Amino acid sequence: MAERLIVVGADAGGMAAASQARRRRGPDDLEIVAFDRGRFTSYSSCGIPYWISGLVDERDDLVARDPATFREQFHVDVRLRHEVTAIDLDRREVVARDLTGGGDVRERFDTLVYATGATPVHPKWARTDAAGVFGVQTLDDGDALRDWLEGDPQPRRAVVVGGGYIGVEMAEALIVRGLSVILVEQADQPMSTVDPDMGKLVADAMRGLGVDIRTGVTVTGLETHDGRVTGVCTDAGEFPADVVVLGLGVRPNTALAEAAGLPVGPSGGIRVDRRMRVVGVDGVWAAGDCVETLHRVSGQPVHIPLGTHANKQGRVAGINIGGGYATFPGVIGTAVTKVCDLEVGRTGLRESDAAAAGFEFVSVVTESTNRAGYYPGARTMTVKLIAEKPSGRLLGAQIVGWSEAAKRIDALAVALWNGMTVDEMTGLDLGYAPPYAPVWDPVLIAARKAVDALT
Amino acid sequence: MAERLIVVGADAGGMAAASQARRRRGPDDLEIVAFDRGRFTSYSSCGIPYWISGLVDERDDLVARDPATFREQFHVDVRLRHEVTAIDLDRREVVARDLTGGGDVRERFDTLVYATGATPVHPKWARTDAAGVFGVQTLDDGDALRDWLEGDPQPRRAVVVGGGYIGVEMAEALIVRGLSVILVEQADQPMSTVDPDMGKLVADAMRGLGVDIRTGVTVTGLETHDGRVTGVCTDAGEFPADVVVLGLGVRPNTALAEAAGLPVGPSGGIRVDRRMRVVGVDGVWAAGDCVETLHRVSGQPVHIPLGTHANKQGRVAGINIGGGYATFPGVIGTAVTKVCDLEVGRTGLRESDAAAAGFEFVSVVTESTNRAGYYPGARTMTVKLIAEKPSGRLLGAQIVGWSEAAKRIDALAVALWNGMTVDEMTGLDLGYAPPYAPVWDPVLIAARKAVDALT
Incomplete structure (x- = not known):
């Protein structure tokens, strides 16, 4: 009898694991069943803002691989609209509910991949039956929001709650669609994934785009009328709204795991070892937005939900399940985003992270240009580096700029990954030509x- | 009496050294005199093609720092149009000829920086008095070429000889100016700084731009009429031309150094140690396009003339002359360029270099996209990696693609610099967002x- 792998959650992490396991073991050797409560496999939730804005035409463009592909090419028994409601580690069984009304099924497993992703944080005030309030996590969320935006009466005034990546991207998407947009952020500044001095550049760009940013504001409730949202109540007054988008972050979806006794770490994610095995539980693996991972710079466990990590972690789990050997090396917190034409990249620790992790450090901010100063289109690029004192080891980097700024963070990410000091970095052989960089x-x-700041 | 530093050559390498030395030592402690036979200090010769094409308006835009700045802010006695004709190491003197007719001067030095750059390779057939034949090394060359292109009769037909960076960039510049352009290349393909399979992508793009590329063709002479060039004679027939641009590469300008007894290495460049001291010669330093440097991957001495290296080497020499400590770590051959909208990046060894250096290796080529496939503007990006067998250590990388492709090479350059294996690289935490990359x-x-190719 073939060994049986059950995958709980058929998005990036789960399906990367399934594909890699299948690549190494045929259907006669390993049977694979994948459950997902949604209607899609392996889609790009990061792409939803661009679909909402209209930059991306079709919802299905966001689906990387559809269920038919998994079934036919990978021989994975994909069961959508099936929510796994219990995992019994002793009996090696899962219970899955057919959400289309087909009742519960029990399925035996030898090996399990837990890849349930993350769930949006919805504070109490957001738990409402009123129409016009949306998260943007799933394609169904996106469908619902698009329908609402195109509905009658057509919404004109949007409030976005939360100024992280999704909030910022959604604010832009709604501006592009012609709505007036208020962005409400509890902290002093949106885009707190970079230090405040760099975040200010982003906030300025958003204001330039027409986003009305209200910082230091806490939402306390929603106003509704006839079952539709009409406004957002805050400690700074009420903001009228025909549509409210929530971008308050996500947390690891671990309820099912905790009920089954899988260990959860200090970050709230499932604890896994380097090979993506759930710590202390034989034959159970986890990957994606539901796990916690090692931050290579701070040495601390962190929860950083991002499709690129989910895919890598799933691949590692799948290679190991397939009989190969692979390890996930941890993360350094690299991220890029775009706000209108302004580009933002970051990697490693912010100043506040570095302090919290106990490092002594210097930080410097420089302004330069993305091209030789004389080359048409040269624009300011601001680079911030945070370096350990006295060693000079790079701890973090942030870039804000126009045209071709964001992905420059990758060179810094690789330098950070390798533990380079800023002194060593001054000798790096990076690509130079006038369309791409000043001679320095x-x-x-x-x-x-x-280096100067360290001496 | 102050110590006396003489800088021979007032471009990138020499003036970076002068500036850094001055930063650490005041005029009372260190007197600095810089000679240059040209009329400019610290200019961007890499920018000349863009000035010829008209993308850059003014010649002076290409001058990073003018003589007045060096004189006033850095207290450097800059003497332009002065060619150093002899260096006497025993008497610690240089002889400089005033090219404006002022005769020879002798100047004493304690410390010398040799930074004479490189000179274009001009084969016998190119040594002609005929008008209309141009190199593109100095701003004067550029001035002369621009005057010719705007002259009467206005040139219509250009032949560019040599398909390296300068040849390719000049071919494009001349197309932009509306000339018909033939590019003659002796090898099987232009852009031989990348492997032939990648170079073909560049050649195709150039043809798409309208450049008539003739490969495997050797130039044998020039046709002239009334003192003006009229054509280029080759072993494949004659190509009519109203203007001929030479892009046959450069070699280290070491005649003066060799006459003085400075050591020249196998690459043809002056031999220096890690601190940019000329090997075996006290108090004499060298930097820039005239020196040879260590290729960190092959372990061989190489001559790679590039402004970014010259600046770094000059800075290192200047810090050391100033009493500090700095070393130049060598190069890995990173370079980027743009052919119309096609972008090219390379680092490390090509297949032929890797074989010549004695490595066993695998090489792989992959096609992906610069953005998520569904994001508007996503275009093919071709990445080639060369990895040592069986270790998996990265030896070289090449990228060809559109929009935001070239500078992606930096992440690979930093990985290569740090000796990463391709297996380690699969775990790298690089920036991901739909406008910048697919999820992988x-x-x-x-x-x-x-990794797959290695197993």
């Missing part, structure tokens, strides 16, 4: 300034 | 394929 690359200029 | 970054996809 912005990264090198920043490294030089950091 | 092109670099990661290539690393995965290389």
Whole structure:
């Protein structure tokens, strides 16, 4: 009898694991069943803002691989609209509910991949039956929001709650659609994934785009009328709204795991080892937005939900399940985003993270340009580096700029990954040509300034 | 009496050294005199093609720092149009000829920085008095070429000889100016700084731009009439031309150094140690396009003339002369360029270099996209990796693609610099967002394929 792998959650992490396991073991050797409560496999939730804005035409463009592909090419028994409601580790069984009304099924497993992702944080005030309040986590969420935006009466005034990546991207998407947008953020500034001095550049760009940013404001409730949302109540007054978008972050979806006795770490994610095995539980693996992972710089466990990590973690789990050997090395918190034409990249620790992790450090900010100063289209690129004192080891980096700024963070991410010091970095052989950089690359200029700050 | 530093050559390498030395030592402690036979200090010769094409308006835009700045802010006695004709190491003197007719001067030095750059390779057939034949090394060359292109009769037909970076960039510049352009290349393909399979993508793009590329063709002479060039003679027939641009590469300008007894290495460049001291010669330093440097991957001495290296080497020499400590770590051959909208990046060894250096290796080529496939503007990005067998250590990488492709090479350059294996690279935490990359970054996809090729 073939060994049986059950995958709980058929998105990036789960299906990367299934594909890799299948690549190494045929259907006669390993049977694979994947459950998902949704209607889609492996889709890009990061792409939803661009679909809402209209930049991306079709919802199905966001689906990387559809169930038919998994069934036919990978011989995975994909069962959508099936929510796994219990995992019995002793009996090696899961219970799955057919959400279309087919009742419960019990399925035996030898090996399990837990990949349930994350769930949006919805504070009490947001738990409402009123229409016009949306999260943007799933394609169904996106469908519902698009329908609402195109409905009658057509919404004109939007309030976005939360100024993280999704909030910022959604604010832009709604502006692009022609709505007036208020962004409400509890902290002093949106885009707190970068330090405040860098975040200010982003906030300024958003204001330039027409987003009305209200910081230091706490939402206390929603106003509704006839079952439709009409406004957002805050400690700074009420903001009228025909549509409210929630971007308050996500947390690991671990309810099912905790009920089954899987260990959860301090970050709230499931604890896994380097090979993505759930710690202390034989034959059970986990991957994606539901796990916690090692931050290579701070040495602390963190929860960083991101499709690229989910895919890598799933691949690692799948290679191991398939009989190969692979480890997930942890993360350093690299992220990029775009606000209108302004580009933002970050990696490693912010100043506040570095302090919290106990590092002594210097930080420097330099302004340079993305191209040679004389080359048409040269625009300011601001680079911030945070370096350990006195070693000079890079701890974190942030870039804000226009045209071709964000992905420059990758060179800094690889330097950070390898534990380079800013002094070593001044010698790096980076690509130089007038359309791409001044003769001193912005990264090198920043490294030089950091060296000076250390002496 | 102050110590006396003489800088021979007032471009990137020499003036970076002067500035850094001055930063650490005041005029009372260190007197600095800089000679240059040209009329400019610290200019961007890499920018000349963009000035010829008209993208950059003014010649002076290409001058990073003018003589007045060096004189006033850095207290450097800059003497332009002065060619150093002899260096006497025993008497610690240089002889400089005033090219404006002022005769020879002798100047004493305690410390010397040799930074004479490189000179274009001009084969016998190119040594002609005929008008209309141009190199593109100095701003004066550029001035002369621009005057010719705007002259009467206005040139219509250009032949560019040599398909390296300068040849390719000049071919594009001349197309932009409305000329018909033939590019003559002796090898099987232009852009031989990347492997032939990648170079073909560049050649195709150039043909798409309208450049008539003739490969495997050797130039044998020039046709002239009334003192003006009229054509280029080759072993494949004659190509009519109203203007001929030479892009046949450069070699280190070491005649003066060799006459003085400075050591020249196998690459033809001056031999220096890690601190940019000329090997075996006290108090004499060298930097820039005239020196040879260590290739960190092959372990061989190489001559790679590039402004970014010259600046770094000059900075290192200047810090050391100033009493500090700095070393130049060598190069890995990173370079980027743009052909119309096609972008090219490369780092490390090509297949032919890797074989010549004695490595066993695998190479893989992958096609991916610069953005998520569903994001508007997503275009093909081709990534090639060369990895040592069986270790998996990255030896070289090349990228060809559109929009935001070239500078992606930096992440690979930093990985290569740090000796990463392709297996380690599959775990790298690179920036992901739909406007910038698919969920598997092109670099990661290539690393995965290389891992597969190694097993």
